[in-house]
Amino acid sequence: DTEVTQTPKHLVMGMTNKKSLKCEQHMGHRAMYWYKQKAKKPPELMFVYSYEKLSINESVPSRFSPECPNSSLLNLHLHALQPEDSALYLCASSLAIHQPQHFGDGTRLSIL
Amino acid sequence: AQSVAQPEDQVNVAEGNPLTVKCTYSVSGNPYLFWYVQYPNRGLQFLLKYITGDNLVKGSYGFEAEFNKSQTSFHLKKPSALVSDSALYFCAVRLNTGGFKTIFGAGTRLFVKA
Numbered sequence: 001d002t003e004v005t006q007t008p009k010h011l012v013m014g015m016t017n018k019k020s021l022k023c024e025q026h027m028g029h030r031a032m033y034w035y036k037q038k039a040k041k042p043p044e045l046m047f048v049y050s051y052e053k054l055s056i057n058e059s060v061p062s063r064f065s066p067e068c069p070n071s072s073l074l075n076l077h078l079h080a081l082q083p084e085d086s087a088l089y090l091c092a093s094s095l096a097i098h099q100p101q102h103f104g105d106g107t108r109l110s111i112l
Numbered sequence: 113a114q115s116v117a118q119p120e121d122q123v124n125v126a127e128g129n130p131l132t133v134k135c136t137y138s139v140s141g142n143p144y145l146f147w148y149v150q151y152p153n154r155g156l157q158f159l160l161k162y163i164t165g166d167n168l169v170k171g172s173y174g175f176e177a178e179f180n181k182s183q184t185s186f187h188l189k190k191p192s193a194l195v196s197d198s199a200l201y202f203c204a205v206r207l208n209t210g211g212f213k214t215i216f217g218a219g220t221r222l223f224v225k226a
Contacts, residue, residue: 004155031212042202042216043156056213090155097212098144098163103155 003027006091006104014112015081021107023074023091032074033101034066035090043090049074081111114139116205118217125193126225133188133220135203145186146204146214147177156202162186173197193224 004025013019023032031050035043048056049068063085065077074091088108092101117136125131137143144163148156160171167179177188186203203217 033212040200040219040221042219045213048212050212092155094212097206098161100146100148100158100161101156101214102158103148105153105155108153 004091004093004102004104006089006107008107009105010108010110012110012112013078013081015083017081018077018079020078021076021089021091021109023076023104024072025093025102026072027093027095027102028071029093029095029102030071031094031096032068033092033094034064034074034076035092036085037088037090037106039088047076078109081109083111085109086111114205114207114215116203116215116217118201118203118220120220121218122221122223124223124225127195128192131190131193131197131222131224133201133203133222135186135188135217137184137186137203137205137215139205139207139215141207144206145177145179146206147171147175147186147188148202148204150200150202150219159188159201193222195224195226198222198224 007022034046037043046060047066052068063080067075088106090106092103094101115138146161147159150156159175160169162169162179170176175190201220204214206214
């Protein structure tokens with residue numbers, strides 16, 4: 001069992017749909033991350049929230065919109081995605097900069 | 113440019129034999145170093161970290177890693193491999209100059225044969 005919970009586990013959507021990915025942790029971690037991972041590749045950082053404020057945006061297209069409603073929740077809003085956006089989307093959290101990240105099991109996203 | 117290299121795409125080892133998964137890094141300053149493992153259809157799981165102190169770090173599931181500052185390496189080791197160790201392993205570096213950005217290596221697939 002992981003301590004970072006991601007929902008849904010699988011998502012299939014059309015290019016015109018709007019959907020959201022959710023991530024939740026109750027470990028008191030103040031940094032939360034979104035990563036995109038293609039098969040057999042390392043995770044690619046998308047966004048970092050530190051103390052509920054966006055601190056890193058790795059030049060991600062605007063069709064991905066992150067939101068951090070509180071210290072335990074992280075959302076990723078999706079709109080007008082492209083087929084190349086199909087991937088595993090991982091959420092992670094960490095207590096401090098020198099502490100490891102705890103990853104959820106991801107949402108596997110398929111764009112039709 | 114700051115980078116992490118895992119020179120082997122795949123490592124094959126027989127069960128019971130020692131294993132080594134290699135990692136070298138090129139960053140400015142003193143980095144924080146991590147190893148993570150990923151099983152199919154799962155997220156990454158933390159194995160061990162080096163922050164400061166002893167160069168030999170012990171982690172989860174019998175894994176250890178040796179930090180070598182002069183060679184800028186952080187190789188992952190295990191004295192006796194198990195079939196269940198077969199997975200994808202990532203070396204990662206986090207800069208201690210501020211921010212929470214982590215640089216991941218490309219990953220090494222470990223295959224342990226029974």
